[in-house]
Amino acid sequence: MTSLLITNALVVNEGTLRELDVYIDDGRIAKLGADLSSQPADRVIDATGKHLLPGMIDDQVHFREPGLTHKGEIATESAAAVAGGITSYFEMPNANPLTINREALEDKYQRAAQKSLANFAFYLGASNDNLENIKSLDPKAACGIKVFMGASTGNMLVDKPEILEGIFQYAPTIVVTHCEDTPMIKANEDQYREQYGEDIPMSCHPLIRSQEACYKSSSFAVELAKRFDTRLHVLHLTTEKEMALFRAGPLAEKRITAEACVHHLFFSEEDYEAKGSLIKCNPAVKKASDRQAILDAINSDLIDVVATDHAPHTWDEKQGTYFKAPAGLPLVQHAVVSMLEHYHRGQFSLETIVQKTSHNVAQLFQIENRGYIREGYWADLTLVDLNAPTVVDDQKLYSKCGWSPFGGYIFKSSIVATLVNGEVAFEAGKVNQSVRGARIAFER
Ligand SMILES: NC(=O)N[C@@H](CC(=O)O)C(=O)O
Structure with a gap:
């Protein structure tokens, strides 16, 4: 599995907003820090000005x-x-x-x-x-x-x-x-x-x-x-x-x-x-x-x-x-x-x-290792741009039914990328159909 470095993201997590780099290896968040540019990443995503959410x-x-x-x-x-x-x-x-x-x-x-x-x-x-x-x-x-x-x-x-x-x-x-x-x-x-x-x-x-x-x-x-x-x-x-x-x-x-x-x-x-x-x-x-x-x-x-x-x-x-x-x-x-x-x-x-x-x-629900941007947790992450609008257009819907109750609406923000277990499942308006999610584990 490839490693990925997200740089300069405005990370929203556990009640705080901090500018951080996020290093992802083997599907998990391996490191969080102010400057991780020395990490050996296969790919770097520059997230300057964008917000990163779990x-x-x-x-x-x-x-x-x-x-x-x-x-x-x-x-x-x-x-x-x-x-x-x-x-x-x-x-x-x-x-x-x-x-x-x-x-x-x-x-x-x-x-x-x-x-x-x-x-x-x-x-x-x-x-x-x-x-x-x-x-x-x-x-x-x-x-x-x-x-x-x-x-x-x-x-x-x-x-x-x-x-x-x-x-x-x-x-x-x-x-x-x-x-x-x-x-x-x-x-x-x-x-x-x-x-x-x-x-x-x-x-x-x-x-x-x-x-x-x-x-x-x-x-x-x-x-x-x-x-x-x-x-x-x-x-x-x-x-x-x-x-x-x-x-x-x-x-x-x-x-x-x-x-x-x-x-x-x-x-x-x-x-x-x-x-x-x-x-x-x-x-x-x-x-x-x-x-x-x-x-x-x-x-x-x-x-x-x-x-x-x-x-x-x-x-x-x-x-x-x-x-x-x-x-x-x-x-x-x-x-x-x-x-x-x-x-x-x-x-x-x-x-x-x-x-x-x-x-x-x-x-x-006592989910194991998901739901937070923490070292060791699965890299399930959403990068958003608060200043790039989303026009709800039926042609761009992935749901099989092909319509949305928000049809015609313009939201102020947009999804830049979605990572599932460290893999880029959505980016630049396109879904990567080859990504597969995992069965969620519970600590019960
Ligand atoms: N929410 C709905 O209006 N419909 C749901 C069923 C449900 O959750 O009530 C459905 O499956 O269509």
Whole structure:
């Protein structure tokens, strides 16, 4: 493997910003220092004026393989991820077949080892009758256990209290939840159907998938976790009200943590008029005041992680009426630049962005040797230019679905290069398709 020297980078890491050289050998960060020009490197990247971040570790993506590969595949979606500065991802179980047993989980690891450009790990999904599979899971064999406590794409709803109690009581590793109360949503759907028929305006999505439906389900998840002392991570929070369920304080002391997603930080209900079904996702994009509360909760550490919930559907699928258009957005390629947009707006510091997209994910899921720019750690790195804009152009998308909810937008920053285990996976606007990520190891 080649050695690489990155010189004069503005390194954002562990709450500091320092100009440093980074020497990479055999896939790992071998040395960090003010001047490493004497190191014998095969290649030198001059990073003067550019910021070097630990690569984003996205703890929530849907890459659609196996079974839904007309929407996306591990190869295409991981290419989009590295083009966007994401170096590792955790993938969700609502594929076909569902990832609810050891065989399906191992099948995904094997596929990813062949095809994934970024590092990978997979969730075991909970079903209404796989408690034995959950109990017997080796905690190092999956990033966590995913429970759809609200119905979404893939019919994986588990909401009977007695089944959830078993899962929360016996899960051998972290439980992550999608929280929306399905009976409340169904009642809202009936009400809006009565008013509009099948063609309900997309702007009703946050009223159907309401704040109350989110709160009811997420407060139940938190209650269960407290009762059984479960390690719980609640995914994609969208409402101001839910923020009261979480607390700030050192991550190491938390048993209950929270995630928000880039699209909920970017869009609000005002965008339904222009974007329609292109921003239909579960949980729904809600009010501008909810978005502001989530942005604030990230800064005050009520929310620990920012992820994407990358969920591609084809353009044609997305054209249907309210009930036909599936929920979910392709996001990995612009997640980091969308976070940097909040930096430009004065909302987040660069240090906070790095903490929420990388350090905290590594700490919270107990990832081995990733998530920080430290000597001895894997060289998963993203070089960004805060002053070179990214135009979101459908022609330049790597996701198989070929569209983006950010279509037409110009972000102020761009991804210059992405390194995965010391290999250049993306540079000068091009993905290096020959790079392969590794299976993520957990210290559990
Ligand atoms: N987020 C979404 O709206 N959709 C996801 C499923 C999910 O995470 O709910 C999908 O897989 O399409």
